[in-house]
Amino acid sequence: xxxxxxxxxxxxxxxxxxxxxxxxxxxxxxxxxxxxxxxxxxxxxxxxxxxxxxxxxxxxxxxxxxxxxxxxxxxxxxxxxxxxxxxxxxxxxxxxxxxxxxxxxxxxxxxxxxxxxxxxxxxxxxxxxxxxxxxxxxxxxxxxxxxxxxxxxxxxxxxxxxxxxxxxxxxxxxxxxxxxxxxxxxxxxxxxxxxxxxxxxxxxxxxxxxxxxxxxxxxxxxxxxxxxxxxxxxxxxxxxxxxxxxxxxxxxxxxxxxxxxxxxxxxxxxxxxxxxxxxxxxxxxxxxxxxxxxx
Amino acid sequence: xxxxxxxxxxxxxxxxxxxxxxxxxxxxxxxxxxxxxxxxxxxxxxxxxxxxxxxxxxxxxxxxxxxxxxxxxxxxxxxxxxxxxxxxxxxxxxxxxxxxxxxxxxxxxxxxxxxxxxxxxxxxxxxxxxxxxxxxxxxxxxxxxxxxxxxxxxxxxxxxxxxxxxxxxxxxxxxxxxxxxxxxxxxxxxxxxxxxxxxxxxxxxxxxxxxxxxxxxxxxxxxxxxxxxxxxxxxxxxxxxxxxxxxxxxxxxxxxxxxxxxxxxxxxxxxxxxxxxxxxxxxxxxxxxxxxxxx
Numbered sequence: 001x002x003x004x005x006x007x008x009x010x011x012x013x014x015x016x017x018x019x020x021x022x023x024x025x026x027x028x029x030x031x032x033x034x035x036x037x038x039x040x041x042x043x044x045x046x047x048x049x050x051x052x053x054x055x056x057x058x059x060x061x062x063x064x065x066x067x068x069x070x071x072x073x074x075x076x077x078x079x080x081x082x083x084x085x086x087x088x089x090x091x092x093x094x095x096x097x098x099x100x101x102x103x104x105x106x107x108x109x110x111x112x113x114x115x116x117x118x119x120x121x122x123x124x125x126x127x128x129x130x131x132x133x134x135x136x137x138x139x140x141x142x143x144x145x146x147x148x149x150x151x152x153x154x155x156x157x158x159x160x161x162x163x164x165x166x167x168x169x170x171x172x173x174x175x176x177x178x179x180x181x182x183x184x185x186x187x188x189x190x191x192x193x194x195x196x197x198x199x200x201x202x203x204x205x206x207x208x209x210x211x212x213x214x215x216x217x218x219x220x221x222x223x224x225x226x227x228x229x230x231x232x233x234x235x236x237x238x239x240x241x242x243x244x245x246x247x248x249x250x251x252x253x254x255x256x257x258x259x260x261x262x263x264x265x266x267x268x269x270x271x272x273x274x275x276x277x278x279x280x281x282x283x284x285x286x287x288x289x290x291x292x293x294x295x
Numbered sequence: 296x297x298x299x300x301x302x303x304x305x306x307x308x309x310x311x312x313x314x315x316x317x318x319x320x321x322x323x324x325x326x327x328x329x330x331x332x333x334x335x336x337x338x339x340x341x342x343x344x345x346x347x348x349x350x351x352x353x354x355x356x357x358x359x360x361x362x363x364x365x366x367x368x369x370x371x372x373x374x375x376x377x378x379x380x381x382x383x384x385x386x387x388x389x390x391x392x393x394x395x396x397x398x399x400x401x402x403x404x405x406x407x408x409x410x411x412x413x414x415x416x417x418x419x420x421x422x423x424x425x426x427x428x429x430x431x432x433x434x435x436x437x438x439x440x441x442x443x444x445x446x447x448x449x450x451x452x453x454x455x456x457x458x459x460x461x462x463x464x465x466x467x468x469x470x471x472x473x474x475x476x477x478x479x480x481x482x483x484x485x486x487x488x489x490x491x492x493x494x495x496x497x498x499x500x501x502x503x504x505x506x507x508x509x510x511x512x513x514x515x516x517x518x519x520x521x522x523x524x525x526x527x528x529x530x531x532x533x534x535x536x537x538x539x540x541x542x543x544x545x546x547x548x549x550x551x552x553x554x555x556x557x558x559x560x561x562x563x564x565x566x567x568x569x570x571x572x573x574x575x576x577x578x579x580x581x582x583x584x585x586x587x588x589x590x
Contacts (some may be wrong), residue, residue, distance in 0.1 A: 117530040123486070152447040154484035155528045156511040165486045188448035191418070191460045216451040220515040233450045235412040 002274050003282045007032035007060040009210065009255030010039065013266040013272055022055040024267040028274055032058035032251040034098075034208075035093060038066070045089055049096035059097030060251045061145065061181075061208050062090035066107035068129035069159055072221050076129075083107075091140040102250060103142040104207050106181050108149060111156040122159045127169050129177060133145060138177045142193055145207035146170055147181035150189075152222055163187050164195035170205050179207030181253070182243060185214050185226055187235045194242050201246020209243050210253045211236060211279040211281055219259070224255045228272060229280035240284035252281065297482035297569050298577045300326035302355040304505065304550030305334065307568055308387055308561040313338055317350040323569055327353035327395075327546040330388060330502075332360070332381060340384055354392030355546045356440065356476075356503050357385035361402035361525055363424035364417040364454055371424075376397040378402075378428050386435040397545060399502045401476050402423040403444060406451040422464050425473060433472045437577030440502035442476035445484075458482050458491035465500050478540060478550070480509050480521055483520045483529045489537050496541020504538050505548045506531060506576055514554070521551045523567060526573035535579035547576065 008025045010016070010033060016024065025033050040048040040062075052059060065086035068079045073128075086105055094103030109126045123164060130144060146166040149158035160166050166180040178201055187193050200206050202209040213232030218225045229236055235263050254273045261269050305311070305328060311319065313334040320328050328350075335343040335357075347354060360381035363374045381400055388396030404421045407414060425439060432439050441461040444453035451496045455461050461475040475495055482488050495501050506528030515522045524531055549568045556564050 050569055110526050117528050119484070119528075119530065120533070150447070151445060151484040152517070154515070155509060161484050162486060168486075189414070189446040189456050191457060191463075214450060220448070222447070222517065233412050233414075235409050235414065240416070270550055 001278060001293065002029040002031075003278055003285070004031055005251050006030050006274055006277050007034055007058070007253040008270055009034040009061070009063065009253040009271060010036045011063065012254055012256045012261065013269050014257070014262045016266040017206050018048055018051060020266055022051055022057060024270050026055050026057055027267060029097075029272040030057075030270060030274060032060050034061040034063060034255065036057065036063045037089065040089060040093070041254060045092055049092050049157045052093060052096045056253060058097055058099070059093050059101040059237040060253055061102070061104040061106050062086065062093055063255075064106040064108050064147070067110035067169055069110040069125050070113045071125065077111060080129065081130055083129070085139050087133065087137050087140050087142050092140045094142075100251075103135070103140070104145050106145045106147050106208070107140050108147055109158045109160045110126050111153070111159060119154070119159055123165075126160060127172065130169060130173065134173050134177050138174065142209045143176060144178045145184055146178065147183060148186055150186045162192070164192060167196065167200055167203060167205055173202070176206035176209055176215040179205040181208050181210060182206055182237065183210040183212075184239050185212050188239065189212060194238065196244060197239070197242040201243070206243065206246060206255060208250070209248055210255050211277070212238070212254055212256045224257050224259050226258050228256065228261070228276035229254065230276050236280045244285060296344040296573060297324040297326075298573055298580070299326055300546050300580060300588065301325055301569055301572050302329055302353070302548040303545040303565055303568060304329040304356070304548040306358065307549055307556065308564050309552070309557045309563040313343055313346060315561055316484035317346055317406045319565050321350050321352055323564060323565040324566060325352075325569060326393075327355050327441035329356040329358060329548045329550065330354065332342060332384065335384060335388070339557065340387055347388060347391045351393055353394070354388050354396040355548055356397070356399045356401050357381065357388055358550075359401040359403050359442070362405035364405040364420050365408045366420065368579060370551055375424065375427055379431055382428065382432050382435050384435050385437045387493045389437075395546075397503075398435070400432070400437050400441050401440045401442050401503070404453045404455045406448070406454060414449070414454055414564070418460075421455060422467065425468065425543060429468050429472050433469065435581055437472060438502045440475045440476040442478060443481055445481045453471065457485055457487070458495060459487055462491065462495055462498060462500055466498070471503050474500040476500055476503050476505060478507075479529050479531065479534050480507050483509060483534065489533065492534070492537040493513045496538070500542050501538065501541060503545075503548060504543055504560065505550050506535070506572070507549055507551045519552050519554050523556070525550065525571050531575045532579050535576055536590060564572050
């Protein structure tokens with residue numbers, strides 16, 4: 001059985017073009033998909049939107065923009081401009097997705113600028129950039145999802161390392177416009193993770209819930225260390241129940257960067273993802289009944 | 296100039312035996328050393344203590360024990376017993392070191408037990424183990440230093456990932472008996488790091504301050520990704536000033552796991568460490584004068 005709340009993030013089948021990604025996802029019986037900018041831009045936004053509509057899939061997130069930790073400069077202006085394009089893409093794709101689609105744009109903050117050791121300053125510039133983007137996101141009906149990345153990426157990819165930190169930045173803005181991405185891989189280690197999820201829910205900030213697993217040893221490229229849910233050490237029960245307890249009722253993405261999975265036939269990778277999700281995540285999507293909770 | 300507060304952690308020159316480690320450290324003009332259990336046990340504790348006395352060096356930490364996240368079992372009993380041995384070693388070596396030596400035993404909690412996904416339970420068992428060890432440490436005059444390790448080690452090496460979390464556990468105990476290791480590599484990314492250092496100081500919990508640098512890309516074995524201070528992205532100024540502002544007045548260790556440095560001649564590695572420390576850390580060891588602070 002395919003869980004009706006499962007969404008395949010396109011990164012899980014990175015080597016599939018947009019057409020293939022849409023068709024294998026639908027063929028596997030999955031109802032929703034999260035897209036990446038590059039394969040969308042490869043065919044053009046209008047074509048991508050119409051392909052998405054034809055697929056009948058819901059659209060869950062647009063991945064990803066951000067990367068705005070640099071000081072004021074033409075490079076920073078280019079980043080802001082590119083983020084504005086990403087906001088328009090997210091709005092267009094959400095309108096083209098099946099009913100229940102969400103216009104969520106995932107933001108990865110970026111690492112320390114070259115030669116800089118000022119992580120505090122870099123974090124302030126993330127807040128500033130989101131302040132610039134928020135009115136545009138609001139006008140477009142897009143929710144910006146600040147994604148905290150695992151601290152092993154703090155210096156070179158994302159200076160936002162915890163869900164609490166993402167929420168602190170989001171708190172300056174309307175929850176409909178700025179929320180957070182809750183990704184099990186990045187935050188499972190956090191001693192405050194359950195409290196932070198509860199806080200994110202009570203503040204209306206869970207823009208997307210994404211699941212994949214963590215295991216060791218880490219591969220040489222730690223970026224590719226994500227696994228099918230169940231193939232690692234993450235406790236999906238406590239994390240998923242915490243998310244569901246907040247009232248989160250939308251789709252749940254599986255986003256896996258893993259060389260071996262990327263070299264799997266994409267239909268098979270989607271089917272395996274669906275099976276892993278059904279085993280590791282689905283059992284925790286319904287509120288615990290009184291009987292079970294006393295078991 | 297060799298900073299009089301510099302201590303060489305023996306792991307920085309891992310391939311040197313105890314005799315060599317002591318002699319090259321003293322020969323370089325460094326006044327203090329942190330030792331590891333294996334090279335001490337290789338010569339025997341009594342011999343190691345007398346070699347340490349002969350070296351004239353201060354002793355700063357004993358590294359390391361811990362690894363007690365497993366449930367009650369003969370394996371857990373063996374771990375507790377081994378930790379008791381480590382406490383005695385730390386006390387003996389501190390007594391053998393030059394004046395100003397500290398009896399500090401560094402504790403690395405351990406990762407998830409095989410097959411477990413219960414990181415919350417593993418953390419509770421760390422607290423329990425320290426509760427068992429604390430009376431023995433107190434009797435021996437040894438301070439147990441809970442070392443938070445970078446979250447990339449949370450599953451396989453240390454379930455204690457932040458300084459705040461280490462302090463929460465330590466708070467059950469007398470600060471003379473249980474403190475925390477403040478290691479820049481492990482905590483620089485933490486958005487709460489400066490507050491946590493201030494808290495650690497005000498609670499009297501900074502058992503040792505250790506410095507080394509973080510850089511990317513990470514090597515295939517992320518355990519070996521530590522660098523000379525200044526060779527990475529860590530802001531030693533803000534971290535060191537925060538530690539010094541708490542009144543921390545003891546030695547500061549440089550502990551580097553790095554294959555290239557391990558393959559350097561140990562005297563040269565110690566000299567390079569001393570030069571790196573002088574450039575990246577020493578300038579931040581004195582309180583800022585009024586004039587400087589207004590500059």
